[in-house]
Amino acid sequence: xxxxxxxFGFACIGLLLASCSAxxxxxxxxxxxxxxxxxxxxxxxxxxxxxxxxxxxxxxDTIDKIxxxxxxxxxxxxxxxxxxxxxxxxxxxxxxxxxAILEDLPEVRKGLGVLPAALTWDQVDxxxxxxxxxxxxxxxxxxxxxxxxxxxxxxxxxNPVGIKAKVPAVSLTLRTQIQNGxxxxxxxxxxxxxxxxxxxxxxxxxxxxxxxxxxxxxMNRKEAVVETSSHIGDYYARRITxxxxxxxxxxxxxxxxxxxxxxxxxxxxKWDSAAELWKEEVSNPDGKIAGRACYNMAIIxxxxxxxxxxxxxxxxxxxxxxxxxALRYVNILKYRMAQNxxxxxxxxx
Numbered sequence: 600x601x602x603x604x605x606x607f608g609f610a611c612i613g614l615l616l617a618s619c620s621a622x623x624x625x626x627x628x629x630x631x632x633x634x635x636x637x638x639x640x641x642x643x644x645x646x647x648x649x650x651x652x653x654x655x656x657x658x659x660d661t662i663d664k665i666x667x668x669x670x671x672x673x674x675x676x677x678x679x680x681x682x683x684x685x686x687x688x689x690x691x692x693x694x695x696x697x698x699a700i701l702e703d704l705p706e707v708r709k710g711l712g713v714l715p716a717a718l719t720w721d722q723v724d725x726x727x728x729x730x731x732x733x734x735x736x737x738x739x740x741x742x743x744x745x746x747x748x749x750x751x752x753x754x755x756x757x758n759p760v761g762i763k764a765k766v767p768a769v770s771l772t773l774r775t776q777i778q779n780g781x782x783x784x785x786x787x788x789x790x791x792x793x794x795x796x797x798x799x800x801x802x803x804x805x806x807x808x809x810x811x812x813x814x815x816x817x818m819n820r821k822e823a824v825v826e827t828s829s830h831i832g833d834y835y836a837r838r839i840t841x842x843x844x845x846x847x848x849x850x851x852x853x854x855x856x857x858x859x860x861x862x863x864x865x866x867x868x869k870w871d872s873a874a875e876l877w878k879e880e881v882s883n884p885d886g887k888i889a890g891r892a893c894y895n896m897a898i899i900x901x902x903x904x905x906x907x908x909x910x911x912x913x914x915x916x917x918x919x920x921x922x923x924x925a926l927r928y929v930n931i932l933k934y935r936m937a938q939n940x941x942x943x944x945x946x947x948x
Contacts, residue, residue, distance in 0.1 A: 621891075622849040622924075623862060627902055629846045629935065632942040634838045635783060635793040637734060643697040645732030646686055649707050649715065650678045650741035650779070673821060677777060677828035678741040684832025685736055692840065701730050707737075714739055714780040717791060723784045734792070735784040743824060745775045752806065772804045773820060777827060781835055793838065799827050841942055849924065850898045851891035855880060858891070874899040890920025897928060906936050 682700055689698045704726065707718060723735060752770040755763040780796040803820045852862035857880055861873035877899070880892035897912035910932045917925035 621851055621853040623852045623865070624847055624849055625865070625898075625902075626845045626847050628843055629938075630841050630843050630942065631938050632945050633841050636945050637783075637785075637792065637839050638787075641733045641785075642695055643732040644689055644695050644699070644734055644736060645727065645730050646682055646698070646700045646736045646738075647704055647707060647726065648678060648682055648700075648738045648741075650674070650738055673743045673745075673775075673824050674741055676821065677743060677824050678738060678779075680825045680828040681741065681779060681832040681835075682738055684829045685738075685836045688833050688836035689736075689839075692836075697732070699730065699732065701726065701732075714794070714796060717782060718784060720786065720789050723786045727786050733785075733787065735786075737782045737784065739780045739782050741777075741779040741828075743775055743777055745773055748772045748774075756808075766808060768806050768808050770804065770806050772802065775801045775803070775820070775824060777801070777824065777831070779828075779831060795835065795838070797831055797835075799831065801827060841945070848898055848901070848928075850895050854885075854888045854891050855883070861895075870899055870902055886920045887922075890916045890922035890925070893920065894922050894925050894928065897925070897932070901932065901935075906932055906939065910936065 686698050686700055689695060707722060707726070718735075718737070726735060727733065748771075750770045750772075752768050753765045755765055757763050777797070777799040780794070782794050783792040784790075785792050801820075801823050803823065850865070852858055852865075857876040861876040864870075864873040864876070874896065877892045877895040880888055881896060883889045883892065893912050893916035897909045897916065900906070900909035900912060910929065913925050913928045913932055916922040917929060
């Protein structure tokens with residue numbers, strides 16, 4: 600009983616603290632510049648594959664041969680899926696006149712499980728000239744590495760009379776790591792525009808009366824690797840486009856009756872109406888209240904897209920009223936403004 604009373608007391612304290620919080624949280628959309636900028640005059644994209652199937656994966660003795668053979672196929676099909684997805688996504692953007700996967704380039708294929716040395720600019724120039732492309736997307740390496748673990752277990756199988764009986768079995772778990780890296784070469788500027796690596800992990804499991812049967816029970820491993828590799832390609836291609844993401848902000852809801860009313864207006868989506876009440880409090884003789892009101896005025900201006908005014912209000916909240924939260928918000932706004940300047944630069948070129 601004492602334990603139950605203690606738990607009830609802790610729960611009440613938690614609810615009390617939550618109800619007494621001076622702030623609420625909101626989310627809004629923010630557009631960030633592309634991680635990778637490709638000049639607007641680039642119209643022809645070439646995609647090359649520098650990866651070769653890995654020499655093999657290592658599993659437990661009884662299934663090593665199966666995993667080794669399958670590993671080579673996984674590397675081949677996974678790399679092809681990534682390349683195809685990059686091509687498809689770049690075409691979907693409708694930004695380029697030509698997007699082509701360049702085949703039969705054995706001189707640039709390395710087959711290393713790590714990021715190899717970059718191509719020389721002579722190599723890049725030669726490929727671009729021969730295939731009429733302006734920029735090269737390179738799958739620098741691709742490798743799947745699988746580790747297997749086996750545990751003794753039991754499984755039910757029907758006996759000759761149709762009754763399920765438990766028999767000794769093997770539970771097999773395959774942990775596959777997909778490692779791949781990309782580069783983007785711009786021969787016009789002699790600049791590597793991007794160098795990026797991914798590590799993704801997949802887990803598949805199956806059961807059988809022996810390890811070989813357990814391997815056969817894992818039917819979707821190849822499909823999972825190919826699907827994940829396809830998603831990797833999609834994600835990588837989108838690195839050349841601005842990205843919209845959700846950001847969180849705290850705003851003040853406590854201090855005066857007007858803050859309480861403004862909170863309810865904000866919760867119902869009437870943000871400009873809430874701001875009318877906050878603005879009435881920016882001259883409150885209580886510095887704490889005025890500082891919170893100035894902070895919230897910065898919030899509404901960010902919501903409305905006026906980052907200059909938002910920064911002015913946030914700076915006023917901190918400098919005039921020492922609102923601690925405002926200093927962090929000032930730095931957030933400065934970062935967003937820098938991001939916006941870079942976004943405008945990218946869109947102008």
